[in-house]
Structure formats: structure tokens, C-alpha cells
Amino acid sequence: MSSDRLDVLDTHGRPTRVSTRVGEFEPKLLLDGEHDLCPGCGEPVAIRLLLEVIEELGYAQDSIGVIGIGCYTAFTGLIDVDLIQALHGRAPSVATGAKRMRPDKLLFTLQGDGDMVNEGLQEVIHTAARGESVTCVLLNNGVFGETGGHMTATTALGQRTKTSLEGRDADYHGYPIPIAELLVPLGGVSYVARGSVADAKSVVRTKAMLRKAFEAQIAGEGFSLVEILTMCPTGWFIPTADGPGYLDEVLGEVHAAGELVVGGKPVGKGASG
Amino acid sequence: MAHRGCRAMTLVETRGTIRIDSERCKGCELCIPACPPRVLRMSEGRNTRGARVPELLAGCTGCSACLLVCPDFCIEVYQYAEPVMLEAVNASESGSGDNEVTA
Amino acid sequence: MTRTLMEGSEAIATAAVAAGCRFFAGYPMTPFTEVLENFGKRLPAVGGVCINAESEIEAIGMTWGALATGARAATGSTGQGLALMQESLSEITRAELPLVVFHMARGQGDYYQATRGGGHGDYRHIVYAPIDVREAVELTELAFDRADHWRNPVQIYGDYLLAHTSEGVEFTADPFVPVAKDWAVDGSLGGSGRSRNINPIGMQKGSKSIDPESFWKRLQVKHDQIEASEARFESESTEDAELLVVAFGSVARFVRHVVRELRSEGRKVGYARPISLWPFPAEALAAAARGTQRVAVLEQNAGQMIDDVRLSVLGSVPVVGIGGISSDSAGFGMGPLLDTRVIRGRIESALENLEVST
Numbered sequence: 001m002s003s004d005r006l007d008v009l010d011t012h013g014r015p016t017r018v019s020t021r022v023g024e025f026e027p028k029l030l031l032d033g034e035h036d037l038c039p040g041c042g043e044p045v046a047i048r049l050l051l052e053v054i055e056e057l058g059y060a061q062d063s064i065g066v067i068g069i070g071c072y073t074a075f076t077g078l079i080d081v082d083l084i085q086a087l088h089g090r091a092p093s094v095a096t097g098a099k100r101m102r103p104d105k106l107l108f109t110l111q112g113d114g115d116m117v118n119e120g121l122q123e124v125i126h127t128a129a130r131g132e133s134v135t136c137v138l139l140n141n142g143v144f145g146e147t148g149g150h151m152t153a154t155t156a157l158g159q160r161t162k163t164s165l166e167g168r169d170a171d172y173h174g175y176p177i178p179i180a181e182l183l184v185p186l187g188g189v190s191y192v193a194r195g196s197v198a199d200a201k202s203v204v205r206t207k208a209m210l211r212k213a214f215e216a217q218i219a220g221e222g223f224s225l226v227e228i229l230t231m232c233p234t235g236w237f238i239p240t241a242d243g244p245g246y247l248d249e250v251l252g253e254v255h256a257a258g259e260l261v262v263g264g265k266p267v268g269k270g271a272s273g
Numbered sequence: 274m275a276h277r278g279c280r281a282m283t284l285v286e287t288r289g290t291i292r293i294d295s296e297r298c299k300g301c302e303l304c305i306p307a308c309p310p311r312v313l314r315m316s317e318g319r320n321t322r323g324a325r326v327p328e329l330l331a332g333c334t335g336c337s338a339c340l341l342v343c344p345d346f347c348i349e350v351y352q353y354a355e356p357v358m359l360e361a362v363n364a365s366e367s368g369s370g371d372n373e374v375t376a
Numbered sequence: 377m378t379r380t381l382m383e384g385s386e387a388i389a390t391a392a393v394a395a396g397c398r399f400f401a402g403y404p405m406t407p408f409t410e411v412l413e414n415f416g417k418r419l420p421a422v423g424g425v426c427i428n429a430e431s432e433i434e435a436i437g438m439t440w441g442a443l444a445t446g447a448r449a450a451t452g453s454t455g456q457g458l459a460l461m462q463e464s465l466s467e468i469t470r471a472e473l474p475l476v477v478f479h480m481a482r483g484q485g486d487y488y489q490a491t492r493g494g495g496h497g498d499y500r501h502i503v504y505a506p507i508d509v510r511e512a513v514e515l516t517e518l519a520f521d522r523a524d525h526w527r528n529p530v531q532i533y534g535d536y537l538l539a540h541t542s543e544g545v546e547f548t549a550d551p552f553v554p555v556a557k558d559w560a561v562d563g564s565l566g567g568s569g570r571s572r573n574i575n576p577i578g579m580q581k582g583s584k585s586i587d588p589e590s591f592w593k594r595l596q597v598k599h600d601q602i603e604a605s606e607a608r609f610e611s612e613s614t615e616d617a618e619l620l621v622v623a624f625g626s627v628a629r630f631v632r633h634v635v636r637e638l639r640s641e642g643r644k645v646g647y648a649r650p651i652s653l654w655p656f657p658a659e660a661l662a663a664a665a666r667g668t669q670r671v672a673v674l675e676q677n678a679g680q681m682i683d684d685v686r687l688s689v690l691g692s693v694p695v696v697g698i699g700g701i702s703s704d705s706a707g708f709g710m711g712p713l714l715d716t717r718v719i720r721g722r723i724e725s726a727l728e729n730l731e732v733s734t
Contacts, residue, residue, distance in 0.1 A: 007360060009329045011293040015351050023337040023350035025294060029567055031582050033346035039299035039324070044344040060567035066441065076573050077583045082561035084444040085575030087467055090437040093429075097441025097449070098561075100425040101399060105563040123437065126430040200307050200338035233301075240301035244342075 027051040029060060029080045036074055040240025042230025042247070043072045043139050045197040047079070047110070049207040049228075050137055054081065054106065057214055063106040066095040068120070070112035071145045089120020092127035095134040106214060107134040113154040114144045117179050121153070124179070124225070131188025131222040135213045138179065138225065141232035142251045149235035153177045156254045160237060176254050180227045184266050190221035192261040196229040196252065198244035209259065221264060229255060284358040289335020290351050293327060297347035300324030304339035304348065313339060331359035379544040384509045384534065387545045388478060389414030391516035392450060396552035397476070398424035399442035399449035401435040407536035407708055408454050408480035415450075432457040436464040436475075443473040444574040446560030448520055452478030455486035459494055465529065466495025470576035470595060472559075474523035476516075477501070477531040480539040483702070483709025484625060487680035490533045491654045498592060500599045502530040502606055503653040505625040507632070509543035515651075517548065524555050526602055533653060536708045537626040602655060609657035610649045613639050614664040617646030619727050622661065622685050623674045624650050627699070627714070631674050634720045638727075645727060653681070658688035665689045672726045674699040676713055698722040 026033030029051040037044055054063050060081065067076050069088040076083055086094040091109035099107040109116075116124050116138050124136055143161055144150040151161040151168060154176050158167040168176070180194045191213045195206025206228055213224035229251050231243030238246055258268050298320060304327050305313050312332040315325045326347075327339070335352035382390065388411055392400075400415035402408070412428065419426040425442075429435035435451045442449035453461065458479055468475050479490060490503045502522055506512035512534060519530040565571040573581055578591030613635060614620060623631040628649045635647040648664045650657050665671050671693055673682040679697045686695045699722070702711025712718060 007330055009290060009331065009333075009359070011291055011329050012295070014292060015290045015353070017290075017357065018354040019289070019335075019351040020354070021349065022289075022335055022352050023340040023348070025297075025349050026346035030346070031569065032584075033294075034297060034584075035345070036584055037344065039344075040301035040303060041344050044346065045342060048346070054566070061564050063566050064445070064561055064563040074584060076575065076579050077581055077585075080569060080571045080581070081566040082563045082571050083573040083575070084441060084561060085471070085573060085577065085579065086437070086440070087463060087576075090433070090440070090464070093434040093437025094441035094444070096427070097399060097401065097438035097443070098445050099441070100427070100438075101442045101445040101447045101449075102563060122430065123434055126434060197342065200309075200341045203341040231303075240303065241305070243301075244303065244306075 028055050031078050031080050035078060037071055038234045040231055040233040040243045041071070042141065042197040042232070042243070045203060046139050046206070046228045046230055047072065047075055049203065049210055050108070050110065051079065051081070053207060053210045053214060057211070059106045059214070062104065063108065064098050064102065066091040066098065066107070066109045068109065068111035068115035070115055070139070072110055072112065072139055089115050089118070089123055091115070092120065092123040092134065092136055096127055096130070096132045099132060099134050103133070106217060109134065109136045111136065111138055112145070113138065113140040113142060114152045117153040117177050125182065125186070128183045128189050128223040128225065129186045133217050133220060133222060135217050135224045135226070137210070138227040139230045140227050140251070140255060141230045141235065143232050143235035145232045145235045149237065154179065154255065156250045159250055161235070178255055180225065180260050183225060184260050188222045189261050190264045191216040191224035193259040194227040194229070194255060194257050196247060196257050198229065198231065198247045202257065227255070229257070283361040285332040285361040286356045287331050287333055287353070287359045288356045289333045289353055291329055291333060291339060292349040292351070294347040295320050295326040296322070297345050298324055298326040299345050300326060301344060303342045303344065307338045307342040309336060309338055310334055331361045379546050381542055382509070382545050383410065383540060383542045384512055385410035385480070385539040386414045387509050387513050388516050388532070389418055391513040391547060392476070392520070393418045393422055393424070394547050394552065395517045395520040396448040396554060397450050397520060398422065398447050399439065400451065401427040401429045401438040402452050403429050403432045403435050403457060405454045405457050407482065407539045408452055408457070408478065410539055411452050411478050411480060432460040433464070436461045436468070439475060440464065440468055440473060443475055444561055446557040446562065450476040450478060452480065455479065455481045455489055458486070458489060462493065462495040465501070466493060466497055466499045467576040469499040469501065469529055470497070471574055472527040473574070474527055475529040476519045476523050477529060479531050479533045481533060481535045481709065482707055483535060483711065484627060484676040485678070485680070485701070487653065487675065487677060490531055491656070491684070498596060500602065500654060502528065502602060502655070503533050504530065504608070504651060505533045505653050506538060507625065507629050507649065509538065509541055510545055512538055513545050513547065522606065526598065527559070528598065528602065533625065535626050536710050537714065606652060607655040607657040607660065608651035609660040610651055611660070611664045612636070612647045614646035614648065616644055618644040618669045620646045620648055620665050620668045620671045621674055621723055622648045622671060624653060624681060627674060627676050630714060630716050630719045634716055634723055637720070638723065643727060645723060656684045656688065658684070661685065661688040662690070662692070665693050668693055670726065671695045672698045672723065674719065674722060676702050676709065676711065696726070698726050
């Protein structure tokens with residue numbers, strides 16, 4: 001790499017001027033920041049937020065994560081938090097058993113849309129209705145990324161996948177499931193929100209949602225879920241740079257960002273339903 | 274392409290900088306539009322992965338927006354103790370047409 | 377120690393709690409339902425948790441989570457419910473979690489399911505088939521011990537009779553001492569660089585890749601060790617027997633009774649019972665069969681254990697089936713075969729003809 005043009009600044013080393021580091025390469029709770037997920041993938045961005053919140057809440061040494069099956073599973077070797085690998089869709093039940101035996105620990109799941117909304121839909125709904133004191137984190141990109149771009153239960157209408165080549169058609173493929181809205185009327189639910197990692201502002205908002213969800217768990221208020229819309233340019237068959245725009249226009253159209261349940265009470269859009 | 278002899282010289286206030294682990298970068302370009310002062314652009318050259326990587330121009334505010342959207346953990350952000358005035362790139366080359374510090 | 381009259385399902389739950397079981401999750405289904413009920417009664421009193429799960433799949437998932445934290449935990453169902461759990465039953469073996477499964481089957485038609493498994497990949501469960509409630513109590517205690525020792529699932533394979541027969545039972549007075557589990561996750565190792573990952577795919581912390589072949593081979597070595605050391609077997613009157621009758625579980629109780637009766641009448645018949653269905657006590661059974669003219673397998677199914685009996689004697693003596701499918705009108709396995717007169721008739725025929733029709 002050469003940057004011999006005078007107007008390009010040297011970014012290889014630490015700055016020589018007096019300065020304060022305000023942001024580090026990878027979160028502290030990652031053993032290594034080098035990973036094999038695709039260029040432009042939104043999942044590592046969401047994982048950063050999750051790990052930063054655990055660290056900032058002071059729960060690094062009091063947390064157990066239950067990990068689903070998807071591209072993000074590649075991070076289980078890198079996340080420096082005690083983990084239990086669950087089978088596809090089963091994470092909320094596994095988290096339930098762990099939390100009941102370790103009620104003093106922060107319990108979270110990390111699942112994709114294929115994991116949570118396809119294979120394990122009943123698990124997340126039952127866990128929410130039981131009011132289990134766990135936080136489920138959904139990385140929703142509307143596609144099975146790991147298998148190479150197939151339709152999931154959250155795939156947006158019109159979204160092209162390898163099993164909806166002309167775009168998801170309601171008459172033929174049925175409608176996407178907005179999982180966050182589905183949980184709103186359940187009694188055991190304390191906090192539900194949907195964020196996104198499409199841009200920096202959304203990232204900051206989503207981090208605040210994760211914090212609120214964990215705080216609800218710590219306060220013993222019941223079940224919490226944070227759904228995070230993430231880019232999958234590989235599975236969306238688009239250039240990486242187009243990922244955030246596609247997320248907002250296609251996925252965001254069905255799965256609108258915002259808080260749906262706060263303090264056990266429906267708020268915003270979810271309340272009207 | 275501009276060169277030193279024929280472009281307008283502008284100085285812009287620069288309040289921070291970033292460090293880029295260019296070998297980790299996969300060239301997704303998500304940091305480019307994320308930068309509020311628009312002082313990131315993609316390089317012409319490539320890293321050993323074969324990816325073009327971002328490069329930084331004068332005017333960084335140290336706001337961390339690029340870091341927040343980076344999936345590959347290849348950006349570290351610093352804020353200067355004192356702002357400095359750095360020579361800016363010609364406006365037409367910087368992409369956004371606006372070097373104003375907004376953050 | 378005092379003897380208490382107790383129904384099988386209650387005795388099993390009591391023995392499990394005495395063995396330190398602190399978590400149970402299950403979904404009601406006859407004839408397993410009362411096992412769940414009894415855990416529900418007993419666990420809260422000792423600070424444990426029993427969840428009436430929304431499905432069998434969720435029941436075993438919850439148990440998985442409890443086990444991963446180091447707790448002694450169990451689930452259970454009938455063969456039908458266990459069929460739903462098969463993905464977890466195979467993968468939890470690879471995650472090396474000490475699961476105990478209480479299988480109250482509808483008859484003996486789930487022998488293949490219990491010993492071969494309906495799940496995917498190479499995996500094995502230790503399977504104990506108690507003959508009566510007293511032995512179910514002993515094997516329940518043993519199941520938790522062996523599960524922890526091997527970090528491998530153990531199944532107690534019973535049936536309607538076992539779950540619903542009341543017998544006098546005794547429980548060990550020794551209080552359970554929790555076993556230190558240096559592999560479990562308690563959430564305390566985050567940020568230390570030594571955090572753990574309980575997983576069925578051989579994923580190691582600090583690594584981005586897995587090595588399934590060496591991981592699975594290591595499990596195979598463990599299963600070979602279990603096979604070589606954990607077989608359990610019971611036999612009677614085999615020395616000069618011309619006919620050896622093999623049975624397991626509740627059915628064996630009828631067979632043993634009939635063989636004793638026939639022996640007292642001078643008939644040259646012996647009795648053999650695999651207590652562990654896996655590992656199958658092949659050597660002990662082959663030794664018991666030595667010198668006999670025929671081995672008759674009396675099982676309440678279309679003929680499943682007979683495969684293992686044949687693999688044990690390896691053609692040295694003819695093996696015939698003298699049991700068969702037998703059920704009540706509800707399909708719970710309480711069929712007309714469960715009658716000493718019927719079983720006596722089958723064994724006498726085998727003795728007289730040394731040629732059997734089922």
C-alpha cells in the first residue's frame with residue numbers, strides 16, 4: 001500500500017500528536033478481531049455492540065451466552081464470554097435451563113432469523129410468554145446466509161433469494177413474520193426493540209436498546225428481545241456498499257426500527273396492533 | 274487527477290485521526306458514506322487480500338462513525354488534544370464536495 | 377433405612393432428587409406423565425426446578441442449558457416424545473453433557489430407538505432397563521453417577537408397568553455431594569481469555585475453525601471404553617440349561633418367575649437378562665449360552681433385541697424369538713403377553729419342540 005500523495009494522511013501507526021484513543025479496533029471481549037465473515041456483513045457490527053454492552057455493564061464475568069447456528073456461530077471461538085452452543089432454533093430453551101440454575105447470571109442468546117423465526121419460532125415465543133429472565137438477540141438479515149442465500153420466515157416481500165428467485169411473492173411464498181411485533185401482546189415480556197446496523201446513528205441507537213434489554217433482565221423484569229437488522233450483501237446478491245440502502249428500503253419496510261415494549265408496556269407502532 | 278502544482282490550497286481543522294489495520298480490511302466501503310465530514314475514500318492500491326482499503330484525508334473529527342459501521346474491526350479512533358490545521362484535498366476529489374467539519 | 381411402598385414413577389423421581397438432580401423438564405405423555413408430576417412435587421422443595429415444557433424438543437433444550445451450568449439434570453418421555461428429541465439426544469452426546477433420560481415406553485418396541493438412537497451421526501447412550509421398581513431406584517442413582525463419570529447421556533428404559541407398579545423401596549441415606557465439574561460454564565470466565573464454550577462441534581476458544589474428524593474420533597474412543605466397562609447382566613440356572621431364555625425390563629420379571637417355576641419342576645431351562653442394553657453384555661450372554669441347544673428371546677416387540685443376542689452368540693447356537701407385539705387397546709403396551717401363563721406356554725413350547733412359533 002502506498003499513500004505518497006501529500007493529502008492522504010498516514011493511518012498505519014498510532015498518531016504522533018498528543019491524542020486520546022476513543023475507539024478500539026475490536027471489543028475487549030473478543031479474543032481476536034480477525035474473522036472470516038463476508039465483506040460488508042452486518043453481524044460483526046452487532047456482535048461488537050453486544051460485547052461492549054456486557055463489558056460496560058460490568059457483567060463480563062457474570063454472563064452466559066447461548067449461541068444459535070448461522071454465520072455468527074463462527075464467532076464462538078472468538079467471543080471471550082462463557083458460551084453454550086445450542087442447536088438450530090433451540091437457544092431460548094437452553095438459556096431457560098441455564099438461567100434457572102444460575103439466576104444471578106446475565107443470560108443472552110445470539111440467533112439469526114433462520115434460527116429464531118424459522119426453526120425455533122415456538123421456542124422464543126414460549127420463552128417470552130414464560131417471562132424467562134433472558135435476553136434474546138436476533139440478527140435479522142432476512143436470508144439464510146450460511147447456506148448461501150435462501151428464503152427465511154423474515155424475508156421481505158420482493159426480496160430475491162435462491163428460493164425466491166423473482167422476489168418473495170406473498171401468493172406463492174407467503175408473508176414475512178415480524179417477530180418483534182408478535183411478542184408484544186405476551187405477558188412475560190419486559191422489553192422488545194428492533195434496531196439496525198445500517199448506519200452509525202442506528203448503531204448507536206441499537207446499542208442503547210441492548211443496554212435497556214440487559215438492564216431489564218438485571219432488574220428481574222422478565223423477557224427481553226432486541227432484533228437487529230443486519231446487512232448480508234452476499235445473500236442479497238448486491239455490492240457491499242449497497243447493503244445499508246437495501247436494508248432500509250427492503251428489510252426495513254417490513255421490519256420497522258423502534259422500541260415496541262418498554263417496562264412491560266407496549267409503546268409506538270406495536271401498541272396499536 | 275490533481276497534483277500539487279495546480280490545486281487550491283485549503284487548510285481544514287482536524288480534531289482527530291484514525292488508525293487503519295489495512296490487512297484486516299475486506300474493502301466493503303461501508304465506512305466511506307458513514308463518515309460525517311466525508312474525509313474517507315477508497316484507495317487505488319490493494320492490500321494482500323486484494324481489497325481496496327479506505328484512506329483518510331484532512332478534517333477527521335474523531336467521531337468514530339467509521340468504526341461503528343466497520344464489520345472487520347480495522348479502525349481505531351483518536352481525538353487530538355488540540356485541533357490542528359491540515360492541508361486538505363481539492364474539494365472535487367473528496368467526494369462529498371464539502372469539507373466542513375460537522376460532527 | 378426404611379422400606380417405603382411407592383409407585384415406580386414416584387420412586388424414580390425420589391431417587392433422582394436424592395442423587396442430586398436439581399432440574400427436570402418434561403412434557404406429559406402416558407405412561408411417563410407421573411414421572412414429570414413427581415419431579416414437579418419434589419424439586420421445588422430442595423431448591424430445584426421442574427418445568428412442564430411446551431414440547432419435548434424444548435424440554436431437552438432446557439435440560440441441556442441446566443446441564444451446561446454443571447447441575448445434575450434430567451428429562452424424559454415415551455418413545456414417541458424421545459423421537460421428537462432425537463436431534464438433541466445425538467448432539468448432546470457430542471457436547472458431552474451428563475444427561476439422564478427417563479424413558480417410560482409403551483411396550484418394548486423402542487429397543488432400537490434406545491440402543492441405536494434415531495439421531496444422526498456416531499453416538500451412544502448408556503441404557504439401563506430395570507426389571508422392577510427396586511432396581512429402578514438403584515439404576516437411577518447409578519445413571520447420574522455414570523453420566524457424570526463419562527460425560528455421556530444415560531437412559532433409564534422402563535415402561536407402563538415400571539412407572540405404575542407400587543413396591544417397597546429403600547433409598548440410600550448418603551447425602552449427595554456435588555461433583556466438581558471443571559468443564560461447566562458458570563459465566564465467570566468472560567474476559568479472562570479462558571472462557572468456555574460447551575458445544576457439540578469441537579469448537580475451541582481462540583480458534584475460528586473446527587476439526588470434526590479428530591473430535592468425533594475422540595468420542596469414539598470414549599464410547600469404546602464405555603462399551604468395554606459398563607455392561608451389566610443377570611442370569612440364573614444356566615449351567616446345565618438346554619434352553620436359555622433372554623428377556624429385558626419388566627418382561628424379564630415374568631420370564632424369571634416362569635424359569636424358576638420350570639426349574640423347580642426339573643426342566644432344563646436357564647434365564648438371562650441384559651440390565652444394560654447398551655453396552656450390550658455380549659460376552660456374559662455368550663458364556664451363559666455356551667452348552668445350550670437353543671436361545672429363545674422373549675421381548676414384547678416384533679424382534680429387536682434378538683439382533684444383539686445373535687451378535688453375541690455369533691452363530692454358536694440357534695436363536696429364536698418367542699415374544700411378539702402385544703398391547704392393550706390404548707397402545708400403552710399392557711398386552712396379554714404380560715401374563716406368566718402365556719409366557720410359560722411360550723417357554724414350554726420352546727422347550728418341547730426346540731422349535732418355536734410366535
